[in-house]
Amino acid sequence: MMTRSIRHRSGVRKKPISDIREIATQFELGGTLIAADRYGRGHINDTYLVLVGRNGGETRFILQRINQHVFRDPESLMENIRRITEHLRSKITGSRSCLSLVPANDGSYFFLDEEAGYWRAYQFIEGASSYDGVANTTQAREAAAMFGRFQSLLGDLPGPRLHETIPNFHNTPARFRQFHEVLERDAHDRARHCAAEIDCALAYEEAAGALQALQDAGEIPERIAHNDTKLNNVMFDEHSDKAICVIDLDTVMPGSVLYDFGDLVRTAATPTAEDETDLSTVRMRMDYYEALVEGYLSTAMGFLTETEVGNLSMAGKVITIETGVRFLTDYLSGDEYFRIHRADQNLDRCRAQFALAASIDGQFDKMLKVVDSVAYRSES
Numbered sequence: 001m002m003t004r005s006i007r008h009r010s011g012v013r014k015k016p017i018s019d020i021r022e023i024a025t026q027f028e029l030g031g032t033l034i035a036a037d038r039y040g041r042g043h044i045n046d047t048y049l050v051l052v053g054r055n056g057g058e059t060r061f062i063l064q065r066i067n068q069h070v071f072r073d074p075e076s077l078m079e080n081i082r083r084i085t086e087h088l089r090s091k092i093t094g095s096r097s098c099l100s101l102v103p104a105n106d107g108s109y110f111f112l113d114e115e116a117g118y119w120r121a122y123q124f125i126e127g128a129s130s131y132d133g134v135a136n137t138t139q140a141r142e143a144a145a146m147f148g149r150f151q152s153l154l155g156d157l158p159g160p161r162l163h164e165t166i167p168n169f170h171n172t173p174a175r176f177r178q179f180h181e182v183l184e185r186d187a188h189d190r191a192r193h194c195a196a197e198i199d200c201a202l203a204y205e206e207a208a209g210a211l212q213a214l215q216d217a218g219e220i221p222e223r224i225a226h227n228d229t230k231l232n233n234v235m236f237d238e239h240s241d242k243a244i245c246v247i248d249l250d251t252v253m254p255g256s257v258l259y260d261f262g263d264l265v266r267t268a269a270t271p272t273a274e275d276e277t278d279l280s281t282v283r284m285r286m287d288y289y290e291a292l293v294e295g296y297l298s299t300a301m302g303f304l305t306e307t308e309v310g311n312l313s314m315a316g317k318v319i320t321i322e323t324g325v326r327f328l329t330d331y332l333s334g335d336e337y338f339r340i341h342r343a344d345q346n347l348d349r350c351r352a353q354f355a356l357a358a359s360i361d362g363q364f365d366k367m368l369k370v371v372d373s374v375a376y377r378s379e380s
Contacts, residue, residue, distance in 0.1 A: 324353030
């Protein structure tokens with residue numbers, strides 16, 4: 001077995017698999033460790049699947065090292081997740097309906113290794129899968145309804161206010177300010193390779209601040225939002241294909257639920273990958289958009305304000321522009337935030353987002369009519 005370690009972006013060495021097994025023993029897994037291997041395709045944290053023998057059978061767990069370059073205060077992050085999962089478990093039934101943290105041996109919900117790396121463990125959700133792409137409108141509707149339900153269940157989370165695990169995460173004007181700062185420095189001499197994308201970002205800047213302006217004016221309420229509502233953050237039952245659980249709770253924090261719906265549009269209403277290089281194929285599919293609106297309002301209509309409902313279409317446009325700017329900023333920064341697997345991948349991601357934003361622009365009036373129609377049916 002290879003035991004060579006590699007350096008993580010935060011400057012801390014990733015653990016070789018032989019050491020992962022030792023990390024796993026720091027959690028109350030309740031059995032004999034059998035195996036530990038890398039797992040999943042996440043951009044941010046390092047994730048491992050741990051197999052434990054107990055009670056004559058085998059039980060699986062997820063073990064993760066938190067990326068401290070992205071999440072600067074892991075203990076506050078873990079406090080959020082503990083409160084969120086405990087609250088959800090008090091309101092829903094079924095072992096697969098909510099993530100379950102596994103305590104460390106000292107009773108806390110994380111383990112701090114000798115290199116100051118923070119680790120956590122979850123029970124593995126058996127008989128369920130996540131998908132990187134949406135197969136049909138039924139799946140889109142299911143995912144949207146699940147995120148609306150998730151927001152609704154957290155609406156009465158007792159205080160105090162959750163920690164902001166990434167401050168200004170969906171503050172679009174702040175994202176543009178960061179973009180301008182990185183562009184001005186151009187520390188990696190990359191701006192000359194993306195002049196067209198820079199011009200596109202600047203052209204979108206004023207329109208992209210619309211939701212933040214409403215928040216600043218108090219016209220959109222602060223709520224608990226997931227903030228990363230990609231399809232692969234919903235688990236689907238492998239037999240019924242029903243959505244059963246929301247995962248990846250690292251960015252659950254105070255914000256606007258509109259960004260959650262907008263990110264569903266960005267990721268689930270297009271047939272292409274986030275880093276698609278054939279931009280002629282990047283588009284928003286109206287039938288998928290309608291399914292998302294139907295699913296989301298079926299579980300969220302009861303708590304949304306009229307202003308929130310009226311801005312669902314704008315949310316899809318804003319979050320797509322914002323994400324494109326984030327990819328462009330990361331490209332100019334030397335690919336510090338998003339994990340890449342090939343050269344210029346963040347630039348390709350940026351181009352795909354801006355192409356999708358153009359498609360949304362071209363269909364915006366139809367999107368508004370869809371929301372009005374579905375909202376009217378929901379109220380009838």
